Amino acid sequence: MSESQFKEKPLCSVKSAVPDTVECPSCGAEVEMWSDEDEVLCKGCNTQVKRPHA
Numbered sequence: 001m002s003e004s005q006f007k008e009k010p011l012c013s014v015k016s017a018v019p020d021t022v023e024c025p026s027c028g029a030e031v032e033m034w035s036d037e038d039e040v041l042c043k044g045c046n047t048q049v050k051r052p053h054a
């Protein structure tokens with residue numbers, strides 16, 4: 001099985017969603033997170049990165 005590297009936006013996603021960049025607390029890599037997501041999987045170390053601020 002393979003985890004998709006690029007998470008497709010759900011069809012019901014609001015069109016105002018924009019990509020944001022957060023820093024992975026584990027490896028320090030920059031991880032792209034959509035504005036309508038609260039967490040994303042780091043591509044570098046597979047750590048679940050949560051949005052630093054609400």
Ligand SMILES: [Zn+2]
Nearest residue numbers: 024027042045
């Ligand atoms: Zn990482």
